[in-house]
Amino acid sequence: MGFGIGLGAEEYDRSYKDRDLVRRVLAYFSPYRKPLLIVTAFLFAQSLVNALIPVLSREAILQLEVAEDVDQQRMYIILLIVITLILNTLGWIFNYYRQTLSAIVIGDAVLDLRKDVNISVLNHDMSFYDKYPTGKIVSRINTDSRDFGQTANQLSQTASSILLVGIMFAVMLAINVELTLVVLLLVPFIFIIALSFRKAARRLTLIGQRALAVVNAFVQESFTGIQIAKTFRQESKLFGKFKTVNEQSYEANLKRAYLLNFIFPALSTIQGIALALLVVVGGTATLNNNLRAADFYLFLQALQLFFFPLFTIASFWPSFQSGLSAAERIFALIDTPPAVKQNNNILANKVRGEIIFNDLGFAYIEGKDVLDKGKPSKGKKDANKEVKVFDGFMLKIQPGESLAIVGHTGAGKSSLAKLLARFYEFQSGDILVDGVSIRDYDLKEYRKHIGIIHQVPFLWGDTLANNVRYGRTDANSDDVRWALEQAGGVDWVDDLPQGLETNIRERGSLLSMGQRQLVALARVLLEDPSILVLDEATASVDPFTETRIQEALEKTIKGRTSIIIAHRLWTVRHVDRIVVLDHGKIVEEGNHDQLIGMNGVYAQLYNTYFRHQSLEYIEKAVELS
Amino acid sequence: MQKTFSNSSNDSTKAEFSPEEDKFSHVRTSSRRWIIAHLLSGPNKLIVVIIFMGTILSSLLGSGFMVLIGVAIDEFSAGDSTNLVFYTLLFFIFAVGSPLLSLLTSLTRENLAQRIERDTRHEFYVSLLGKSQSFHESQRIGDIMARATNDVRMLNFMVSPGLSLLFEAIMRLLIPILFVAIFYPLDLLVTPIIFVILFVFTLRGYTRQLDPVANKLRGEFGAMNAVLNETLSGIEVVKGSTTEEYELNRYFTNAKGYRDAFVEQGRIMAKYIPLLLIGLAITAALGHGIILYIDEKLTLGAIISYVGLISNLRFPTFISIWVFALIQLAISGADRLLDIMTKESEIDENLEGVEKKIDGKVVFENVSFSYPGSDKNVLDKINLIVAPGQTVAIVGTTGSGKTTVTKFLSRLYDPNEGRILIDDIDVRDWKLESLRSQISYIEQDTFLFSDKISENISFGRTSEIGEIQRVAREAQADEFIEQLPEKYESEVGERGVQLSGGQRQRIAIARAFLTDPRILVLDDSTSAIDSDTEDKIQKAMRRILYGRTTFLITHRLSQIRWADLILVMRKGQIIAKGSHENLLKTSEEYRKIFVKRFNLDEKTLLEEVK
Structure with missing residues (x-):
């Protein structure tokens, strides 16, 4: 099997020119230019010292031989020992500062990058999250940024290597010009070989990183849905899939590792050939007495010291590829423009709550599975499938009005709420709040005035109190109690092991669904929004909780514009106005009594619904058996 | 092979799932x-x-x-x-x-x-x-x-x-x-x-x-x-x-x-x-x-x-x-x-356990449960006997322990005290695979894996599309699936089609039709379903209950009336049980549900019973 499953690019992936990538990578390190320079200098000094110690001690020892008397000899000995000691200590100090500084630079640059990419991800609208698995995004932000950090080390190592190569080159020239020229002939080969790995290294690294992201996403999904898997004994199926995904990552990363391991042996071969050539050429020269044997030996020593930094320079570009490919993945994520646009920064200090949907046009773009399922041609065709939801939709909601939206699944009820909250971007027409297009408001300020309760509440793995005060961290525990009270009572809280301070576990799994919804409601009430949207808020809760929420809501919707999306018609009888939606169009409008009087769609829905709850129906249901 | 399994079940790495020999358990x-x-x-x-x-x-x-x-x-x-x-x-x-x-x-x-x-x-x-x-x-x-x-x-x-x-x-x-x-x-x-x-x-x-x-x-x-x-x-x-x-x-x-x-x-x-x-x-x-x-x-x-x-x-x-x-x-x-x-899994696979067709008798004996690290009982001394094929409705306020009770059946949790018997055999003595394959859940919020609809229904049980379509039809899911771009082959979940709560639930019902479990747990299951499909769903539900022991967590009167036994729960205890008529007369808690919910006053309710 090859790279079949899940290793394609995401839709937001793009390829950058290397020059642009490098420029941007450097931009992340440019605030740390000074420490990086120091790191390079220390690295250089350290290698220089290490190279100097043997040369110096050799020279000094040779001086011992020609020393005139015992005193002078003793002086040389002391001098020699002192110099060696100083140089070694210096080497250690250089190393200390270099390591410390480079750890700080890498740590900080990676932190900057993680922050930037997180900001960009948080700014995406919901259509982005509908499309891309969070597991893969997480892998990009946290794992790829680590590879990115390594580029700093590579940069400073290469810089100091260039200095070293220059020095060794000068030394070699001083010893023998002809031999140096022979060596020079080989240098281009080293670079050609190293650079030829570049493209393949980039491609295989990218695939390796993707493969790991797939593993990450798979693990995430497995254990998010573990309960279902358990109750249906699906472990072996998950396990089978895991084996595929894990094997895929294994193969991808092995290929990459294999390739990268070819570089150094290939370069060493060149080095070996160079040495062999030199010995033959130099040996002949020595034979002809054109070259002193000692000089020749020294030259060979220098050559060894010349090659090592040269390799570092030559392999810089291939090994830099993993940093670049990580950078490319991250920058693609940063550069994806959020679909929800903001045209102006009008601050909405206070919102009365008048809402106008004016000639609204909206379609979901189903950009699913572009390349990710191993059948790209088919996927591409579907890539931009539009699902039209609204076309020329008109609706005006008065400030403080409570409006219910009812209708079948797919009628567009939830879309309306999501558009109002700016979770998705509409394509035509406009939505005005207090007469201002919602695109002109400062997005965050605007959202503060809208409270939304979703059908399935999402809670954090944190304490109950922190969950309630999630939108308003300044709230104290009295406020939290008050909010819970408003949401239908706090009696149940005291039954929890640590009351308000109980940790309610991953996604609130310690609480029942009904309790979770009460917490979600309290969370919104604490924010005191001007516009309240209930998106089938009571659909997943039991009737006790529903009744509680219902009673709480009757109080809380006063003084706010409320949009209640419901399929349980019992819950909407008391609202000011009911709108019946069908395929994105309003088909009926009025209050409960009026709509019943019309004897149209609403009346039919209502009757069906109520019939199910009537005692007559129940008796019939019993007879069904 | 068998020997290794029995060895490993003696040490600390008991597991619910062990597809292969565990070579490294002794060096962890x-x-x-x-x-x-x-x-x-x-x-x-x-x-x-x-x-x-x-x-x-x-x-x-x-x-x-x-x-x-x-x-x-x-x-x-x-x-x-x-x-x-x-x-x-x-x-x-x-x-x-x-x-x-x-x-x-x-x-x-x-x-x-x-x-x-x-x-x-x-x-x-x-x-x-x-x-x-x-x-x-x-x-x-x-x-x-x-x-x-x-x-x-x-x-x-x-x-x-x-x-x-x-x-x-x-x-x-x-x-x-x-x-x-x-x-x-x-x-x-x-x-x-x-x-x-x-x-x-x-x-x-x-x-x-x-x-x-x-x-x-x-x-x-x-x-x-x-x-x-x-x-x-x-x-x-x-x-x-x-x-x-x-x-x-x-x-x-x-x-x-x-x-x-x-x-x-x-x-x-x-x-x-x-x-x-x-x-x-x-x-x-x-x-x-x-x-x-x-x-x-x-x-x-x-x-x-x-x-x-x-x-x-x-x-x-x-x-x-x-x-x-x-x-x-x-x-x-x-x-x-x-x-x-090395964290001990509290439940092990029990490969040598009882393996047979479940008849459907369920007994709870003094079952108490609290979450690890807490001494507050979520459930307190639950006692219950259910005959094979009976339908049990469980009602109660949120957090009363309704859902938790049902999780012991397939050993998603084990109780701290007491025991649960299925066909008079302690669930811990059953082979886990045998037990779980005969018990199905239809959850409040159904999780779908990022996979095809057909796979989410069949879970690998059958590849025959005709069979999958049959159960989808029985669950009233066929209609909306047919409208999806790639029908049964449509991908759902994070990267695919987003389904509504009601649609997801119908997928879950279809799953249950396919697994044909001996014991079924329906958790508030129809609450999110659209009104217009409700008639059909109710019929589908009614059909799926037939011939198996069922636990219904619901507050729909229509469903409650199917029940042979109703349990009223509060704060982890069963405070009343009996038939609908009986409970209306004897349990104030039970009456309250219907009074509030249907704006009926208690008298009418009581008269209705007579």
């Missing part, structure tokens, strides 16, 4: 032992030996090359050219042979590294699948992800380049000392031996210092991953509450924690003492050599090469900074993996 007591066991398991043993030999051989070849050059030059400068061709040939063989050898070594090493990563991840994943539901609820998924991807990767890095660098370091430490011992007066061994002793000693101090930082580094990474994963999973709430900044700060705090640990690690690596020691050793060697020279026991050339040999120890000293950091990180990573793997 310590991360070091576990890592070594992996390095030596099966063909890996051979690879480690190959890496070892390869590393030695290629470093010998490298120095052999230099010795040869020296010999050749000496001959040349003496004016002897007889061996020129021979040397030339030999040089080229060395020039190609040595890199080839190191290539082979490093390819083998990579192979081992990647395999260790794959195999330990595999082992970790299998272990996770075997954990109980209550275990999973106590874990942060983002942290689990970090362990499964990044911590496992640390083991890879430990092998490549860590392992071969370690071998190389050892070789490069021993060979110069060996040379000293052979070619020099024995008292010149004093310096290198003292150095090695101090080196080993300070190296221990170094790894001890690294240990807590490596742990912190891995832990912080896990926390950072957990926070990010949670934020992105709840992104709709984040946006709705405009807490992007708060979430960013939360992430930043963790990322900063990771950064601090990283810098701390850098600082410890920088403070590496052996590097200072080697400087002292070189100086001492120099001094010692000169003393011997003055006593005329050593020539000048000998001092130079002696000091040169001691200087060669700089390489292994320096490289050990990285080698031991890599090893330490791998140990921390392994600790984090083992930490999860």
Whole structure:
């Protein structure tokens, strides 16, 4: 099997020119230019010292031989020992500062990058999250940024290597010009070989990183849905899939590792050939007495010291590829423009709550599975499938009005709420709040005035109190109690092991669904929004909780514009106005009594619904058996 | 095979799922032992030996090359050219042979590294699948992800380049000392031996210092991953509450924690003492050599090469900074993996347990339950007898324990006290596979895997599309599935079609039709279904209850009326049970449900009963 499953690019992936990538990578390190320079200098000094110690001690020892008397000899000995000691200590100090500084630079640059990419991800609208698995995004932000950090080390190592190569080159020239020229002939080969790995290294690294992201996403999904898997004994199926995904990552990363391991042996071969050539050429020269044997030996020593930094320079570009490919993945994520646009920064200090949907046009773009399922041609065709939801939709909601939206699944009820909250971007027409297009408001300020309760509440793995005060961290525990009270009572809280301070576990799994919804409601009430949207808020809760929420809501919707999306018609009888939606169009409008009087769609829905709850129906249901 | 299973069920690694023989259960007591066991398991043993030999051989070849050059030059400068061709040939063989050898070594090493990563991840994943539901609820998924991807990767890095660098370091430490011992007066061994002793000693101090930082580094990474994963999973709430900044700060705090640990690690690596020691050793060697020279026991050339040999120890000293950091990180990573793997799963697969068709009698005997780490009972002394084929409705306020009660049937949890009997056999004595395959749940919020609709219905039970369509029709799901772009082949979940709560529930009902369970748990199941399909759904429901023991968590009167027995729960206790008529008369709690819900006054209700 090859790279079949899940290793394609995401839709937001793009390829950058290397020059642009490098420029941007450097931009992340440019605030740390000074420490990086120091790191390079220390690295250089350290290698220089290490190279100097043997040369110096050799020279000094040779001086011992020609020393005139015992005193002078003793002086040389002391001098020699002192110099060696100083140089070694210096080497250690250089190393200390270099390591410390480079750890700080890498740590900080990676932190900057993680922050930037997180900001960009948080700014995406919901259509982005509908499309891309969070597991893969997480892998990009946290794992790829680590590879990115390594580029700093590579940069400073290469810089100091260039200095070293220059020095060794000068030394070699001083010893023998002809031999140096022979060596020079080989240098281009080293670079050609190293650079030829570049493209393949980039491609295989990218695939390796993707493969790991797939593993990450798979693990995430497995254990998010573990309960279902358990109750249906699906472990072996998950396990089978895991084996595929894990094997895929294994193969991808092995290929990459294999390739990268070819570089150094290939370069060493060149080095070996160079040495062999030199010995033959130099040996002949020595034979002809054109070259002193000692000089020749020294030259060979220098050559060894010349090659090592040269390799570092030559392999810089291939090994830099993993940093670049990580950078490319991250920058693609940063550069994806959020679909929800903001045209102006009008601050909405206070919102009365008048809402106008004016000639609204909206379609979901189903950009699913572009390349990710191993059948790209088919996927591409579907890539931009539009699902039209609204076309020329008109609706005006008065400030403080409570409006219910009812209708079948797919009628567009939830879309309306999501558009109002700016979770998705509409394509035509406009939505005005207090007469201002919602695109002109400062997005965050605007959202503060809208409270939304979703059908399935999402809670954090944190304490109950922190969950309630999630939108308003300044709230104290009295406020939290008050909010819970408003949401239908706090009696149940005291039954929890640590009351308000109980940790309610991953996604609130310690609480029942009904309790979770009460917490979600309290969370919104604490924010005191001007516009309240209930998106089938009571659909997943039991009737006790529903009744509680219902009673709480009757109080809380006063003084706010409320949009209640419901399929349980019992819950909407008391609202000011009911709108019946069908395929994105309003088909009926009025209050409960009026709509019943019309004897149209609403009346039919209502009757069906109520019939199910009537005692007559129940008796019939019993007879069904 | 069977023998191994029964052995492993005696120790601490009982699991709910064990698809293969567990070779490593006995070494999970310590991360070091576990890592070594992996390095030596099966063909890996051979690879480690190959890496070892390869590393030695290629470093010998490298120095052999230099010795040869020296010999050749000496001959040349003496004016002897007889061996020129021979040397030339030999040089080229060395020039190609040595890199080839190191290539082979490093390819083998990579192979081992990647395999260790794959195999330990595999082992970790299998272990996770075997954990109980209550275990999973106590874990942060983002942290689990970090362990499964990044911590496992640390083991890879430990092998490549860590392992071969370690071998190389050892070789490069021993060979110069060996040379000293052979070619020099024995008292010149004093310096290198003292150095090695101090080196080993300070190296221990170094790894001890690294240990807590490596742990912190891995832990912080896990926390950072957990926070990010949670934020992105709840992104709709984040946006709705405009807490992007708060979430960013939360992430930043963790990322900063990771950064601090990283810098701390850098600082410890920088403070590496052996590097200072080697400087002292070189100086001492120099001094010692000169003393011997003055006593005329050593020539000048000998001092130079002696000091040169001691200087060669700089390489292994320096490289050990990285080698031991890599090893330490791998140990921390392994600790984090083992930490999860050795946590006892409260429920085991019980392969020797009872395996037969369930008749459907269910008995609860004094069942009490509390979450780990809490002494408050979520359920308190539940007693219940249900005859085969009966339908039991459970009603009660939110948090009263309705859902929890049903989770004991298929052992998603085990009770702290009391027992549950199915067909008069304790559920703990059933084979887990047999038990779970005969019990189905239809949940309030149905989770769908990122897969095709057909797969989400069949879960691999059947590939016959006709069969899948039949159950979808029975569950009233056929109609909306047919309207999807690729019908039964449409992908759902994170990357595919988004289904509404009602549609997801119908998928779950279809699943249950296919599994044809003996015991069925319906949790509030029709509450999210559209009014217009309700008639059909009710019929589908009614059909699926037939002939099996069913627990209905519901407040729909229509469904309650199907029940043979109704339980009223409050605060983890059954406060009343009986028939609808009976309960209306005797239980105030029960009456309240209907009074509030249907605006009926109690009198009417009571009259209705009469």
